Amino acid sequence: MKKLSLSLFTACAFLGAYAQNLEYTVNLNDRSNDLFKVELKVKGLKKENAVYQFASTAPGTYQVMDMGRFVRKFEAFDAKGKTVKTKQLSTNQWELSAPEKVAKIRYEIAETFDTKVDKDKIYAMCGSSIEDDHVLINGQTVFGYPSGMQSAPLKVKLQYPEGWIYGTALEEKEGFLVANSYDHIVDSPILLGKLTKASTKVRNTNVELYTYSKTGKITSEKLLGSMTNMLVAADSFLNGLPVNRYAFLFHFEDTNAGAWEHSYSSEYVIKEENWSEEFGKQMTDIAAHEFFHVVTPLNIHSEIIEKFNFVQPTASEHLWLYEGTTEWASHKMQLNYSIKTLNEYFAELRQKVNYDNYYDKSYSLSKMSLTSYTPEGQKQYGNIYMRGALVAGLLDIRLLELSGGKKGLREVINEFAKEYGPSKSFPEKEWFDVFTKKTYPEIGDFFNKYVKNAEPLPLAEYYEKIGIIYNAEKKTFSLNLSATPEQLRLRERWMRN
Template identity: 50%
Template structure:
């Protein structure tokens, strides 16, 4: 109830002030004093409203699908007026500090422990969504270091980071007079910063500049070799989408041997961030790095452009699941594999076994098939068994997207599949024009065929067994379940319908 009241208060404040009316917030972050601690000073450009007495740290962040409670890492929180006198501060909850007489406040200071080296009992923060300071680098995700005053989430921000003068800096944020500029708190969270002894490479895809910054603790990886390995993927993505829905993009890579915690990647509107184990850069491992990048890069479509109002106006106070996780992660995983196949980067046999057969095996053997894609979304923030089942969104979610592609191709006579539907959605929706959390399934049905509503009901909202054999047979493929593994192969003989649909399904772009 307490969180609900605070949320309502924040919404009420937003109706009184537009973003243009809100004062600029200046964050000064010092990472030079201690290798495990961020020293933060926040100074509003003008006086706050008298009712703005809550300073909020994030409980979660977009695209993480986990509870974080970053307030756990805060210490020495203090508030001051213009004469340097301390204002009374009360800790209201794990993520909230209440400040007495906020209209007299001129600055707050606090310390924030880095998440990499700080042990917590529950809800560990994924490494790629966390923060790190060492002698030769700093990884900054804004939600792990910064908070915001209730009602001022949309205030414009200036952010300075005091590190080492010779460090390279990788970020999608612009910079002016020594400050990174963000239009609001959401924009800052959407724009990680990697600083330190980094390598750099860049290229242009169509008219889109692409930059790569890499920190490699042991020097086994560099940006130029990563760019070389990713070039075909980037070209295939362009072919798949026809045009890229961004005007620039930045890859941030962080390689560390024997990382403690969950490694992986995190997508953002104009960048993606990777914390990966620093193994030997064998062709196999380099390919896995490219596969991960393909998934994250495709997030420029969903949820970063196509998303519901839950993503458009993100609630950092109380984690709120979206029923459309099937699209955000499942469709993205399917597309990131399919674009490599249709773009000629991945061979047919490889795609059939790794993107289809292996995913079917994992879904059926290692996860609870009674969990629908909707349930995976509903439970995503809850930890425990939900955390273990969540990873199936990348397997079952991708498989359902693949079945949807086949069904759309069948109903359209091979003319239009899931790719073409995504291109329509890009044109119809985007930032500032979210899809409806409640009606999107009906909207998609109206854009396609009445039969698609039944597909959504059976395989996304409910957990009915996936009809792999039936759907694969439509495009002339056969699934074989064996004791040691599953395989998908082309049928020796196809009828005219199967040949037509297989050609439409596998066509090069």
């Protein structure tokens, strides 16, 4: 995620039993009262499926969502249309009194954009909106699942006005959008309405853009024009993108919130502005960040991310990797492929140093990760994009130094991406050791100081290694014009595409 601030399990054996027994219909022709009207057809529910669960959070958001707060009506019916009693057990759980009798569940759930809540306001890019001319659905804001069926396939029929188009990474089959599991639908936002569309092919990856722009100032065509060089750079930086298809979903209206990453798409909620080259650059920066998430956490993550717990938010310690490294890479790849100048890159670093100073400097990246679901942690969370990215930049330099210029963070990440993948997680608790073993003992020391603890960042000392001067007083970066041949060699390596 960037704030401006599959669970594979042993499901295969049960797939037959589950096969498309969850069929959702969402009536988007009725957009009254800011409510989504949802109907779910079910078959053969058992005792263990008796609790209908709404999401308490969602992967990559690191915030409490408690979607049950938005449910306005919850009813169940048998095959003859007779009511089957239901009871709300907790914020996010509704119990079906006789699950085996239930043929239909019907509920209304309020959109998150226009619904007031007194705490835990949901980031707009992770939320939902239902308006006259468009609709935004993030899976967990509209759908839930019967207990024990997080891994069950489901299909969704969207009823919507003629003339609207939709963008999503989900496949359509026989008029239904199909998802392999609840995780999959949460991982696949859907934007509908009067949208513009553009597409391109980057080596082996089909890239699609869908854009809702309140007054039509911003189009998919313009965005694609700005982003194309970045997409090509990302492909090279990663030795080929790890997906064959990717959808960017842009929502430009009145809110400036940020963006949320997914395996095959990302969703942006940004305030609409007049189109300019500068605006295009800003969108490219955010898109580069979200796009890079395809690598981490989507292909490099711990078991906490993979076996996602929608019932109880569970924090991973490794946001330094998921968010910090991603934010670093989104700028670094633009530098290495000459989309950004060195001075623009220095300006970015400087901005991050300045932002880091606004936050609590004794708050380590590990603590930021582990407390992200608490109000205290949320206050520091934004710094994961600042100090997190600065630390990734230092790690890159340290790795280059220790390897004599052979391997920076990019090479190490690419190796890990090959070793792991969407369904092979790294061990949450041992990850620092695994990373250290793969690289150098000194990296263990680096993690101790700058990730697990919050020692002052050695910006001057590290950047000096590559012939760049950091002026701690003015917080500026500049080239050292009398750098040694060794410094020059490492800098050249650092800049190489």
